[in-house]
Structure formats: C-alpha cells, structure tokens
Amino acid sequence: MIAKRISEKLASGSMIRKMFEEGNRLKAIYGPDAVYDFSIGNPDLEPPVEVRNAVRTLAMSEETGIHAYMSNSGHQVARDAVASHLSRISGLPVDSSAVCMTVGAAGAMNAVLRSVLDPGDEVIVLAPFFMEYLSYIDNHDGKAVVVRTDDHFQPDLVAVAEAITARTKAIIVNSPNNPSGVIYDEETLHRLDQLLLSQDHLIHIISDEPYAELAYNGKSVPSSLANLTNVIVCYSWSKSLSLPGERIGYAAVSPRHADKAELSQAIVFCNRILGSVNAPAFFQRVIETAIDAKVDVANYEYRMNLLYDIVTNAGFRCQKPDGALYLFPKAPEDDVAFAANCAKHNLLVVPGSAFLCPGYFRLAFCVSEKTIRGSEKAFREVGQSYGLIPG
Amino acid sequence: MIAKRISEKLASGSMIRKMFEEGNRLKAIYGPDAVYDFSIGNPDLEPPVEVRNAVRTLAMSEETGIHAYMSNSGHQVARDAVASHLSRISGLPVDSSAVCMTVGAAGAMNAVLRSVLDPGDEVIVLAPFFMEYLSYIDNHDGKAVVVRTDDHFQPDLVAVAEAITARTKAIIVNSPNNPSGVIYDEETLHRLDQLLLSQDHLIHIISDEPYAELAYNGKSVPSSLANLTNVIVCYSWSKSLSLPGERIGYAAVSPRHADKAELSQAIVFCNRILGSVNAPAFFQRVIETAIDAKVDVANYEYRMNLLYDIVTNAGFRCQKPDGALYLFPKAPEDDVAFAANCAKHNLLVVPGSAFLCPGYFRLAFCVSEKTIRGSEKAFREVGQSYGLIPG
Numbered sequence: 001m002i003a004k005r006i007s008e009k010l011a012s013g014s015m016i017r018k019m020f021e022e023g024n025r026l027k028a029i030y031g032p033d034a035v036y037d038f039s040i041g042n043p044d045l046e047p048p049v050e051v052r053n054a055v056r057t058l059a060m061s062e063e064t065g066i067h068a069y070m071s072n073s074g075h076q077v078a079r080d081a082v083a084s085h086l087s088r089i090s091g092l093p094v095d096s097s098a099v100c101m102t103v104g105a106a107g108a109m110n111a112v113l114r115s116v117l118d119p120g121d122e123v124i125v126l127a128p129f130f131m132e133y134l135s136y137i138d139n140h141d142g143k144a145v146v147v148r149t150d151d152h153f154q155p156d157l158v159a160v161a162e163a164i165t166a167r168t169k170a171i172i173v174n175s176p177n178n179p180s181g182v183i184y185d186e187e188t189l190h191r192l193d194q195l196l197l198s199q200d201h202l203i204h205i206i207s208d209e210p211y212a213e214l215a216y217n218g219k220s221v222p223s224s225l226a227n228l229t230n231v232i233v234c235y236s237w238s239k240s241l242s243l244p245g246e247r248i249g250y251a252a253v254s255p256r257h258a259d260k261a262e263l264s265q266a267i268v269f270c271n272r273i274l275g276s277v278n279a280p281a282f283f284q285r286v287i288e289t290a291i292d293a294k295v296d297v298a299n300y301e302y303r304m305n306l307l308y309d310i311v312t313n314a315g316f317r318c319q320k321p322d323g324a325l326y327l328f329p330k331a332p333e334d335d336v337a338f339a340a341n342c343a344k345h346n347l348l349v350v351p352g353s354a355f356l357c358p359g360y361f362r363l364a365f366c367v368s369e370k371t372i373r374g375s376e377k378a379f380r381e382v383g384q385s386y387g388l389i390p391g
Numbered sequence: 392m393i394a395k396r397i398s399e400k401l402a403s404g405s406m407i408r409k410m411f412e413e414g415n416r417l418k419a420i421y422g423p424d425a426v427y428d429f430s431i432g433n434p435d436l437e438p439p440v441e442v443r444n445a446v447r448t449l450a451m452s453e454e455t456g457i458h459a460y461m462s463n464s465g466h467q468v469a470r471d472a473v474a475s476h477l478s479r480i481s482g483l484p485v486d487s488s489a490v491c492m493t494v495g496a497a498g499a500m501n502a503v504l505r506s507v508l509d510p511g512d513e514v515i516v517l518a519p520f521f522m523e524y525l526s527y528i529d530n531h532d533g534k535a536v537v538v539r540t541d542d543h544f545q546p547d548l549v550a551v552a553e554a555i556t557a558r559t560k561a562i563i564v565n566s567p568n569n570p571s572g573v574i575y576d577e578e579t580l581h582r583l584d585q586l587l588l589s590q591d592h593l594i595h596i597i598s599d600e601p602y603a604e605l606a607y608n609g610k611s612v613p614s615s616l617a618n619l620t621n622v623i624v625c626y627s628w629s630k631s632l633s634l635p636g637e638r639i640g641y642a643a644v645s646p647r648h649a650d651k652a653e654l655s656q657a658i659v660f661c662n663r664i665l666g667s668v669n670a671p672a673f674f675q676r677v678i679e680t681a682i683d684a685k686v687d688v689a690n691y692e693y694r695m696n697l698l699y700d701i702v703t704n705a706g707f708r709c710q711k712p713d714g715a716l717y718l719f720p721k722a723p724e725d726d727v728a729f730a731a732n733c734a735k736h737n738l739l740v741v742p743g744s745a746f747l748c749p750g751y752f753r754l755a756f757c758v759s760e761k762t763i764r765g766s767e768k769a770f771r772e773v774g775q776s777y778g779l780i781p782g
Binding site: 118242263 | 392393394395396397398400401433434435437438442446447449450451455456457458459460461493494495497498499500501502505506507508509512523526527530532593595633634635636637638649650653654656657660661663664665666667668669670671672673674
C-alpha cells in the first residue's frame, strides 16, 4: 500500500545498511571492542570551540525571535557570512542573493536538482560516488548517467564527452571525493569546464563539497567557483564543524553562472516546497559566528596515516587519500565476496559496488584510534589469506 | 535554463507572496505603523520557558555527540517522548517505531507523500486549504483532487465520496484548519473514516496538525489517531512551542494503520533521500524535555476575539474560529478585487482564492495588539465603502 517505486528500493536495501546490520550482529556476539567497524562515515570529532561558544552565547541571550521564521532563503546575516567567505576563497564577487541556506548538502542538492530537472533530463555522475545521488536524481524524475573516472579516480574527460547528449542537464562533481579520497586538481576542473562550455546548451555543474576543508598531505582543495563556470556549490558544515546532525548547509550559485538570478530564486522556491521551508534558524546564527572555524583536521590526517600504513602493510594496494574521510583500496577478489570474507575476521568494510565502482572497498577512518590499531591483526590475516603478504 | 515546471510556478507566483511585496511597498511609503498587515501567519509568541531552559541546559552541558548523526528516524529519546505523548492523547498504544522525527510538518508531509504516491495517484484535498499542498503533491507526481467543504467549512462527505476513484491514494485533512479556523468535529471524522474504510482499496489519511494545540472558545481538538484508522499524523512544533524557524516535527503512523510497519520504514527512507536525512539534532533533544509545554494560547485567543469584534463590527460576516491563527470572513465582492481595495486602505489581507476558496479573505491574528487595534478605522471604512455598515 506504499508506492511501488519506494517498496522496490526498500526491498533492495543499501549495502552500507547491510554492513551496518551485520556489524550489529557481530557486535552482539563478540562485543563492540572486538569488531572493527569501518563502514560508516560518521564524523566523530567534537565541534570546534567557536561553535560551542556561539551555541552558548545564543542560548543565553535575551534576544527575541531567535526561533522564528525568516525569509525562506535564510537569515541575511548567515547569507552575508557565506557570501563573503566564498568571495574570499574564490576571488569572485559572490552576492548573498545567490546563497540559499539549506538543510545540509543533501537538502541543497535536492533543491538544486528540483530547480533544474524536467522529467527525463540526464545527470552525469562520476563513479565512484555516494549512491544517494541516484535517489536524489530519481526524486526529480531525472536519469542518472554513470561515467567511470580514470585509474587515479580523476574525471575521464573523454568518457564525459561521450556521455553528453542533448538531454544532459547537469553533472555532479564531489571533490574531495567520497569514497576515493581524491581531490580533483585545478587542471582537470579547468578542462572539464571547457568541455561543458563548448556544448551547445548549458550544463549545470552541481558541486557537492562537504569535505572541502578536509585535505591532507599538504594539499588544498581548488575552489570550484574559481575553476568552474556554471556551477552551484552545495555545502554542509557536517564535516568542517562536525555538525552532521544539525542539518545546516547552503546552495550558492556562481556569479559567473549564465542563469544565476532565476536559478537562485528557483532554489529558494524548491527549498520551500520540498518541505525544508528554511534551514534551521538557531544553527544559521551559529554559522554566522563560527564560519571561519574548523575541526582538528590534523587529527583526521593522523588517523588516515595510521590506517593507511596498516592496510598497505597488510599487502593491499591503496591510493593515499588527499581528502575526505575514507581509504579506497583495491579488493583482491570480487568486492562483495571480499567484504563478506572480511566480516568473518570481524572487519566491516563497504564493497566498492556500493559506490558503483566494483573491485575496491571503502574504509572510513573517522573511527577511534583504538579501533584502527586493534584492526591491524585482522587486516594482516585477511592479507595473508589472499597471499598479499607472507603467511 | 531551469526546469520548465519550476519556471512556470515562479512566474505565476503566490498570492501570499504578492501581498507580502505589496505590504513592503506600502510600508516604505507610509511607514510600518500605518500599514495593517494581516497577510502572514508567522507565530509571534516567544517559546515557553521550558523550551528556553532546555536550550540553555543542553548548550551548557559537557555531553559529547550532541550534534552528531543519529538514526535517520531520529533520537530514540525524542521518538519515545512523541510515542508516549500520542499514546496518552489518543488512548492507543503508539510505538516509537512508528514515529519519524522530521524537518517540520512540511518535511513530514513530503516524506509521507513520497512514500505512498506512484505517478498519477490522486490525493483529495479539502478546500479551503494551504496551497503548498499542491506543490507537495506535485513534487511526487501525484494529482490533487480538490473537494469543497460545506457552508461551515466542515468536510462534505457526499462530495468526498463522489471524488474517490480507483486512483485515490490519500486524503489530506487539516484541523484546526488554515485558513478557516474550523475544527473538524468527532462525528465528521468518524463518518469520514467509515467512508474511507468502505472503499475496496486503502486510502491513507494524511493529517496535517500544526495547530492541534491552538483551540479557542472552550473547544478541544479531537485526536486524529483516536478517530481515524489509516492515518499518518504530520506534526510540527512551529506553533505549539513557537519554533517555526527550527524545522522540528514528526510523522507518526497510526497503530491501527493496515500497513504500519512498511509505511513507517518507507517514511524514514524518504525522509533521508529527500535530503532532510534526519530532523535537526539539537532541537530533537529540546523537544524530549519540553514536549508537554505550550505557548500562551490564551494570548492568541485574546487577539482572535479582538480582531473578530473589529471585523464583525465593521459589517463583515465571519464564522468565529475555534482554532489556528486566522479569521476567514466573507468578501463583499470578488475576493481578489476586494484584497486590492483593502490595500488602498493600507489593510493587507489574503484573498480566499489563495486557498482555492474564492469569496472569502484570510486575516492572520498573530500580529501585535497595536496593529489589530490600529486597523479598526480601516476596517470600518472598507465596511462602509461596501455599504455593510452605515457611512
């Protein structure tokens, strides 16, 4: 008695969810300390002190109307803070009228996709990618066109060019990437932009950037606004300020976007009708104050290096991540079978197939140092069982 | 370059928005104190002290993980609080597994509609109604079937019966009603339920209840769970706790719903894929503590009576509202022309056509007592100009 299309999706389930359930089963049997769960990308650092102070100051203030409705696009003070932050990092004059505060990046992406897609329009996604994108596109009657990246998980521009049709309405880019940890470099972004601009119709670039501040190995993340023309930034403070549960983010249309005025209005409208109405009021105000703060990125980098060493010492081939919260090593056999085998060693990993990239597996390193260190023996055993290292 | 279907909606705009813009124009000319703006239903009371204390306690606590992800369905403590609240008011055993915390009632309705609608499915809405319902239904490829209520704005069951087809998947009820202020009585709900149960397929009843606690004239609002069978409650604390900006609400499936297990799962899934992911974390915890609190309803009732007396003394015919935040008097001429004429007297009202109920106009009484008292002269002038009272 529910919708057929939803019933089908519920029945198929998600691989990440299956790993989650398997993890709960194993933890019930062996105890939580004996299960090494790398399946969930849940940011585990506390928010920086600037956030905590902003929350406390606002909570204790005598100001009225803190929890009231505001314009659907958000508090002007929050939009101003975002606009000036984006102007500073991009070198472009971003106006607050192009910024809509949203219920996280997922809320932003849904509002943007609703704004641009008519039924049957195509959206290019670059595998590996976060599978929820398929639901977001499907929500708005779009058709996902999956294009593989190259051997280093960078966009393959020949493959993108081949995938473009008259119905291509948008492309989703996600850098630093979940699950590969790759940062798309400036040169690649520039060539992608030229390719898209050379088409005879406009193709929106939807840039999903929740990991923008999480860069390692001395790398930084090129500004999407500086390097891409018809781009809409979809951002969340889930990772940079460790506020994933609060659902606070924004959509920002580039000042160079060919249709910025109407698109900005459409996003605000769609943010409203999809049920968000507006981003949560209290945390918009927190953001206004704490927008320049950041979680302890070095802490994530430390754990990334720790897990990277354990995994590669166990014989697995893995590109070292430059950003985000994941390792994405090569699986020594079919990735779904490999993940099942790992579970026998109480190691929970997500098969690459869950990101439409079979042959790999994902490890979230936002887990405790104890879990990471504790997993060393299990990784060595698995590596040995595949003959990757001597037994 | 945006979606055609969204471009069309932006072009047509909403009447409430047009009144808002006209209001800004008038306020710029005459000053805000000389414009009597009854167009926006923005709850203007501060949250009760229990909310304020809960916000402060949580902000000052040393607890970790307050802002982290939780299950997509929400914090278990918040779901438990909702389930026991609903069990108490309905007399039915509501389990927390049937409760999904959402981004307000609008977020809840979108998740529910996505869960039940396949393309082309029909949803009955009872006019007058909040026009955003049309967008919510359209978002999920449904078809709205508008059915007029009777002369007292109660559901007309003969008309509902005539509107039901094999494709009818749901009916939306909203009591206390925006804009009429009517509470659907128990007898009517019971007869509506019998009508729906007598059909040869299941029809979901989506009960939008943000005004459930705002009842006047000694009336109370019958429990939808107690009186309707296949019902899903969509609730928001926007009005009862004056938290509209925080976007905090829930969807709860009745324990008597024929498909409660799968539907409850589907709602959590749709809440996730539509981009909410989960309801805002901090305010879920606030709700856990403050769920039994309420804004000063007597204050709203006082202003309702004040405005009701002014409007009826100016000669307008108006059913006295039993709930919600609006008067819905009869317009003495075409309602759109009437609203335009009111604006000439610096009176901002919304035509009934904006609720698919021409011939009436809506006045929000959640405005300052000063504005209400100040409007008396303007209402009398308008009443005189139509010959409703002597000149």
